[in-house]
Amino acid sequence: MPRYQHYGAQTAQGQMPMPPPSRPQSAAQYAGAPVPQMAHYAPHGYAQQALPPQQQAQQPPPPQQQHMMLPPHMRPQSAPHYPQPPLPQQPPHLQHAQQQLGYPTHAAQHYAAYAQQPPAQPQHAQHVPLAASSAQHAAPPLPDQPSARAGAPPKDPRPKTEDVTGTRGNDFEDYFLKRELLMGIFEAGFERPSPIQEESIPIALAGRDILARAKNGTGKTAAFVIPVLERVDPAKAAIQIVLLVPTRELALQTSQVCKDLGKHLGLEIMVSTGGTSLKDDILRLYNTVHILVATPGRLLDLANKGVAVLNQVVAVVMDEADKLLSPDFQALIEGLFEYLPPTRQILCYSATFPIKVKDFKDKFMRQPYEINLMEELTLKGVTQYYAFVEERQKVQCLNTLFAKLQINQSIIFCNSVNRVELLAKKITELGYSCFYIHAKMLQSHRNRVFHDFRNGACRNLVSSDLFTRGIDIPSVNVVINFDFPRSAETYLHRIGRSGRFGHLGLAVNLITFDDRFNLYKIEKDLETTIQPIPPSVNPELYAFSG
Numbered sequence: 001m002p003r004y005q006h007y008g009a010q011t012a013q014g015q016m017p018m019p020p021p022s023r024p025q026s027a028a029q030y031a032g033a034p035v036p037q038m039a040h041y042a043p044h045g046y047a048q049q050a051l052p053p054q055q056q057a058q059q060p061p062p063p064q065q066q067h068m069m070l071p072p073h074m075r076p077q078s079a080p081h082y083p084q085p086p087l088p089q090q091p092p093h094l095q096h097a098q099q100q101l102g103y104p105t106h107a108a109q110h111y112a113a114y115a116q117q118p119p120a121q122p123q124h125a126q127h128v129p130l131a132a133s134s135a136q137h138a139a140p141p142l143p144d145q146p147s148a149r150a151g152a153p154p155k156d157p158r159p160k161t162e163d164v165t166g167t168r169g170n171d172f173e174d175y176f177l178k179r180e181l182l183m184g185i186f187e188a189g190f191e192r193p194s195p196i197q198e199e200s201i202p203i204a205l206a207g208r209d210i211l212a213r214a215k216n217g218t219g220k221t222a223a224f225v226i227p228v229l230e231r232v233d234p235a236k237a238a239i240q241i242v243l244l245v246p247t248r249e250l251a252l253q254t255s256q257v258c259k260d261l262g263k264h265l266g267l268e269i270m271v272s273t274g275g276t277s278l279k280d281d282i283l284r285l286y287n288t289v290h291i292l293v294a295t296p297g298r299l300l301d302l303a304n305k306g307v308a309v310l311n312q313v314v315a316v317v318m319d320e321a322d323k324l325l326s327p328d329f330q331a332l333i334e335g336l337f338e339y340l341p342p343t344r345q346i347l348c349y350s351a352t353f354p355i356k357v358k359d360f361k362d363k364f365m366r367q368p369y370e371i372n373l374m375e376e377l378t379l380k381g382v383t384q385y386y387a388f389v390e391e392r393q394k395v396q397c398l399n400t401l402f403a404k405l406q407i408n409q410s411i412i413f414c415n416s417v418n419r420v421e422l423l424a425k426k427i428t429e430l431g432y433s434c435f436y437i438h439a440k441m442l443q444s445h446r447n448r449v450f451h452d453f454r455n456g457a458c459r460n461l462v463s464s465d466l467f468t469r470g471i472d473i474p475s476v477n478v479v480i481n482f483d484f485p486r487s488a489e490t491y492l493h494r495i496g497r498s499g500r501f502g503h504l505g506l507a508v509n510l511i512t513f514d515d516r517f518n519l520y521k522i523e524k525d526l527e528t529t530i531q532p533i534p535p536s537v538n539p540e541l542y543a544f545s546g
């Protein structure tokens with residue numbers, strides 16, 4: 001029996017009541033709440049932070065009748081505005097990673113010999129487990145030198161799942177990386193490689209093409225950034241690495257990872273995306289650039305103009321590769337490959353790889369090494385629930401979720417730009433702090449929202465699918481699909497914005513009658529079960545009290 005048939009029968013367990021398909025719903029029973037007007041709604045993605053107390057008092061509480069439409073466990077308490085816990089500090093290792101650590105300059109010289117060792121030997125490409133052999137080839141720190149780990153920040157105390165802990169036990173030292181690179185890795189708070197990093201780093205260092213699939217938030221970025229940072233020759237004034245990503249925000253984030261991990265390497269890293277001044281990019285390219293992180297359209301433009309010279313590129317990375325090979329980008333990518341030398345290494349990463357990648361693989365890649373760490377598709381640390389609602393009940397249901405859940409930070413996804421703006425407005429009117437972001441906003445506003453949300457300036461972000469892929473904000477512990485996505489890929493990437501690096505997270509899906517087939521299909525495609533939301537959600541499933 002298809003699962004969607006029994007949703008209506010489960011109301012006793014506490015989820016939203018499902019109206020039988022044939023029974024028309026009375027407007028009085030399911031009418032949406034009139035939403036109070038809100039003068040403090042600010043455009044450009046900035047909704048107000050929170051109403052001043054005296055204005056909060058003036059806000060009419062949501063009508064009682066509306067609460068009664070919800071099953072008892074979803075009804076808000078009596079107060080019109082529900083206090084949420086204070087915004088948390090960033091985990092200690094993240095705060096620390098942002099601080100500049102002074103290193104004695106002699107350390108770099110002292111280790112020059114070690115740093116200049118040739119990159120990984122062919123046995124890496126043969127996939128020899130490094131743990132077994134590391135004792136033979138890992139260079140021990142010289143007696144009078146601090147270890148490259150000396151600048152590591154305090155340990156992140158949050159529990160992690162096997163998605164990132166299920167490794168063979170390798171250490172970063174096992175890969176013969178430059179000492180300066182190791183220092184950057186440890187200062188970023190990375191202690192050991194994650195499974196995808198263990199699989200990918202040695203193969204990439206050996207120069208082989210890679211097609212890699214691993215779960216969201218398990219460290220794919222460092223899995224390609226570390227080997228490409230190792231491969232760049234700082235003395236050579238040419239673009240040596242191209243990192244392609246589908247969105248501008250992801251480009252900014254990825255370039256920041258390159259800068260953080262490579263901060264002792266003395267490399268020039270440039271971001272180039274649409275929505276910024278082309279002239280600035282052209283002027284920047286007159287100076288040395290070693291690593292170029294770009295969205296495909298802008299880079300092709302610069303290559304066509306002869307400004308971005310790509311004939312010295314040794315490796316090109318395609319993050320979210322399936323998206324980059326979708327019809328939206330495919331022509332641009334193929335255009336770009338005409339400028340790249342035939343010897344370039346190609347590294348492709350994503351959590352989702354449909355069949356369409358095959359054509360690209362056959363046409364451009366040379367016997368790629370394939371990594372698939374996704375026997376199981378969803379993250380172990382992310383608990384998934386659905387609440388069955390009528391369209392007009394959604395805002396009230398969200399209000400209840402805000403009141404009941406321990407949200408550190410949340411991302412709330414809508415299926416269109418219009419709905420993002422409307423929902424942000426309604427959330428603000430309910431008295432909660434909220435930003436919004438979508439692709440039709442000015443880039444400068446997008447950047448500000450991204451920056452401020454990441455820094456914890458606001459608890460909730462309403463987003464279109466712009467933030468579905470790749471965005472890494474470790475404090476996000478709750479994702480809400482206000483609108484249920486249409487495809488399993490989108491669903492997987494969206495819920496993967498919580499539960500980063502094996503931490504715990506919660507995904508709540510608001511499901512309407514029309515969504516039920518889609519819910520069933522996505523559950524089937526992902527071989528997962530999305531449970532009805534219980535009357536109270538155990539905070540231990542998603543909230544770290546530390």
Ligand SMILES: Nc1ncnc2c1ncn2[C@@H]1O[C@H](COP(=O)(O)OP(=O)(O)OP(=O)(O)O)[C@@H](O)[C@H]1O
Nearest residue numbers: 190191192193194216217218219220221470472501
């Ligand atoms: N070895 C490591 N040790 C500790 N933290 C790590 C390690 N590798 C990556 N991280 C952290 O894990 C988080 C997720 O990493 P990343 O964004 O690379 O995941 P991803 O697999 O690319 O996710 P997505 O599929 O969503 O793009 C980041 O905050 C990153 O700093």
